[in-house]
Amino acid sequence: MNLQHVNCNLCGADDTKIITVQSNHNVVRCKKCSLVYVNPRPNTEHLIHLYETYHQRNGKREYTWANLMERNYREVSGFLAQVFPGKGKILDIGCGYGHFLEIMRILGWVVSGIDPSPNTVCAANKKNLNVIETSIEDVSLPEASFDAITAFYVLEHLPDPYSAVKKIHSLLKPGGVFVLRVPHTTPIVRLLSLFHIKNNLYDTPYHLYDFSPETITVLLKKAGFTTVQVKPGTPTLPVNFLEKIVSITSGNIARIFFAVSGGKFLFPGTSKTTIACKNLTE
Structure with missing residues (x-):
């Protein structure tokens, strides 16, 4: 595997500390801005090959992804229906098999999606969804053309999330x-390391970044978003029973702490839903 050394995508610095090594890849933290990322990492050509079959790895099937993300999709679709009661136009990045787009189409939205996997794009378009086999980096679409854009577990995979x-x-x-x-994996890895429990929760080399609420907020505002809100999202539902119990329990605890603290406390380690708004005057 050909590896490439990269500077911090958030601040541009090249001063890091190794947090851990997983699947023979260094996971580092930037000493300047605290962004966590894989360095060195697979080159672009190898990453493209990895993501072409990402949805099918470990024997995962289409219904597995649908069940895993169903509650997340319902939560976000409900939010968007409130923000845009007159419906709208939406782009789902990394749309996979198109499950979220199906939900939004039923709600009356004009839907589009992009995904780098030819297999999932083919499956999505069999449902008459408007899905293109490409990446956010390479897609050619008119500026200022969407009311909403979504990306479920995508940003951590991208080589250059800031440009994206x-x-x-x-x-x-x-x-x-x-x-x-x-995902926000670092606090969990830190906890497990105290008990010397080996893991590959960073999911290297598929995941290239691990964003905290602070670093994702800085990234989004640096890219031009004026208002950013990070909050606990609805838990995912893995197929494995134990993983499902852990996900539901930790997710519910996170939501309780967030509510009791008046939206000030974000439980470390659980996945977060982030909402970023573009200024009306732009």
């Missing part, structure tokens, strides 16, 4: 919203 988020900002209409969900 800048492009997403440009594709949104003034007043548009970007809703994303990313």
Whole structure:
């Protein structure tokens, strides 16, 4: 595997500390801005090959992804229906089999999606969804053309998330919203390390970044978003029973702490839903 050394995507510095090594890849923290990322990492050509079959790895099937994300999709679709009661136009980045787009189409939205996997794009278009086999970096779409853009567990995979988020900002209409969900793995890895429990929770080399609420907020504002809100999202539902119990329990605890603290405390380690708004005057 050909590896490449990269500077911090958030601040540009090249001064890091190794947090851990997982699957023979260094996971580092930037000493300047605290962004956590894989360095060195697979080169672009190898990453493209990895993501072409990402949805099918470990024997995962289409219904597995649908069940895993169903509650997240319902939560976000409900939010968007409230923000845009007159319906709208939406782009789902990394849309996979198109499950979220199906929900939004039923709600009356004009839907589009992009995904780098030819297999999932084929499956999505069999449902008459408008899905293109490409990446956010390479897609060619008119600026200011979407009311909402979503990305569920996508940003951590991208080689250059800052450039991707800048492009997403440009594709949104003034007043548009970007809703994303990313894992926050570092606190859990830190806890497990205290008990010397080996793990590959960073999911290297598929995941290139691990965003905290602080670093994701800085990234989005640097890309031009004026208002950013990070909050606990609805838990995912893994197939494995034990993983499902852990996900539901930790997710519910996170939501309780967030509510009791008046939206000030974000439980470490659980995945977060982030909502970023584009200024109406842009």
